[in-house]
Amino acid sequence: MVKRLDYGFRGFQVPPTAKRHRSTRRRGPFKKSAEDGQACAFELLASLAGELLQESESSASNNASEGNHHPSFSHTLVEKERQGEVRPLMAKGIHNGSCAESILFTEMESQKSNQKCLEHAETDCIVQCVSVNNNSNSECSEKVEAGLMSKNCKCRNKFVHHSNRLVEIPEDVRESSDANVKNGFRWEQVVSNSVFKGLPLGNKFCLKDPSELCVNSPSLINSNSNVKSPFCGDLLLNASISRHGNNNKLGFRDDDENFLRCNRVCTKSKAVRPPQRIARRRIRQLLTSKRWKVAPKLKDCEHSRTEFADGGVKPLYRKRKTCYSFERSRQCTLFKRRKFFGRSSVITSDGGFSWDSVSNSPDKGMDGDSSNSSIKRQASNDSHVKFSIKSFRIPELYIEVPRTSTVGSLKRAVKEAIMGMLRGGMHVGVLLQGKKVRGNNRTLRQTRISCEENLDKLGFVLEPSSLRASPAVCVGEPSQCKTPQLTRSPEARVLDSGISDALQDSSFLTNASNLVESNHESTSISTDTVVDKITTDARALVTVPTSSTKALAVIPAGQKTRHSELVQRRTRRPFSVSEVEGLVEAVEELGTGRWRDVKLRAFENADHRTYVDLKDKWKTLVHTAKIAPQQRRGEPVPQELLDRVLAAHDYWSHHQAKQHGLHGMHHQDGTMKDTVLIASNHI
């Protein structure tokens, strides 16, 4: 039986055209412009965002050109290695769950970390040891397996810790890899030629550049034993070792984020930190507390899948989750956007579809990113209003294709779906400020559509003439195609489809990266950026749970709508047990009123965890600890931890944790816990 992919096609836009132009307008802060009445705050915001992005892009290209002088990390490494400035010790990439993480060690750390690698790599772990003498592979292997790999273990092995087994990569593969270290991107080949072959492409995606993984460029230390490395090592070591140093296990387990971070530090020095990230930071700040980050956590999707599979997720919860997980799921944020941007009609809340920007002035061009003004009045002729519709999004499409079908057939399927929908006939609805404008015989003036202040509140809706006419394309054996659910309103489907959960399916990355054509940068730039790019270009593959299989919804939105996505909810990232452990530990010591300190202590390197997150997590932990185990959901937290949560909570709530200066006395090991136990016993 052929497995099928359902592609729910909820949006379709013409490809992005002009690059964002650098807006010369800056009319002041958001609030002020909003007060202008006519001035659209969002426009300003968008221009600014565009500007920031542009800056970052140019800065990025500058860095890229600098890269010519400073060859890639791996090249540099090889060079340094040859010059004896560094010597390889050991490097590991932990393939934990679905994403890779690379870690460098000092000599001192290596053994310990090695152990950790083996301990914590629950699924896959790539291990390479490179050392001085030339022990046999098997000897090294044994040591690795025993977790006793030391710096003196000398083999030149590449092992893949996969499914709890250490698998040695075939000799020929290794050799070819070694011989081509300088060429970069060999590890991917190694991986794909060995046991990782057949794993989801998302994995491969993570492992492309050996310099990112630091596998062929093992851990670096200066010959003077200084931890610092002349290039990336500095940052990298700081990042990884500090985590180990504070006995924080997060670093090993928090797969994707750490992977991203490591990638970042591995491939770029501090000085060339991805400007995109900086830009985004600034944008984030502009957007108050809104955060925008794209890093689908592959591990999460497994959980999501489980939740869907057992059907235990209540509709309401699922609905919320919808908003959590898929940052690119514009449907789930339509209402939010509307709320945020008020009058902006770039995306309307009730159509599930969009009407994009327009401009009459040629020089402004079709810049959807920075020009939100949908319609501009022709100055020369007040009796006419010009509408230039830049793109329509097709309301919703469902297609279903076998997993074995080709990209080409997918394209054809999409095309057929679109054509089918068009053949079925379309209505166009007009929305003014999100509300449907009724009465076909009323004039634009009567409906106030032509009012200048309304021009940017206008939207157009494409509606299939009949719901039945909504496209459903099936490629392959038609008998296996599911009948699309087209009897509900689009809104209803949007709301309860639970679409975004599945987004975290590993197929997201896989398919997204596959679909990105000519995304040349994606292998060498930081993964952060890669993901951004993917989601920008290919925008979102979402698995849609249908009756039995999950479908994929393709939302190829152009860059035009990117601005509106800046406000999307962050991806939901459930805390892992080890994270909880770190949190509990920190709170035990620091109390419940010092979340910033908690963050610094236990989550300093977990960029995606803010102290607010930690505070929130603590809140839910306390709640979880109080409810019956049957009522808990998600990854179960060990009861022992929950007990500690409760104990710490009780203790600190009776000890005015907020008082600074007290924390010093809690550094003694055990004291705190004993106290807590006593305290809780007395309650």
Next chain:
DNA sequence: GTTAGGG
């Protein structure tokens, strides 16, 4: 910028 608490 942080913290606290409701949503």
Next chain:
DNA sequence: CCCTAAC
């Protein structure tokens, strides 16, 4: 996770 008042 988000939002925001309060500090």
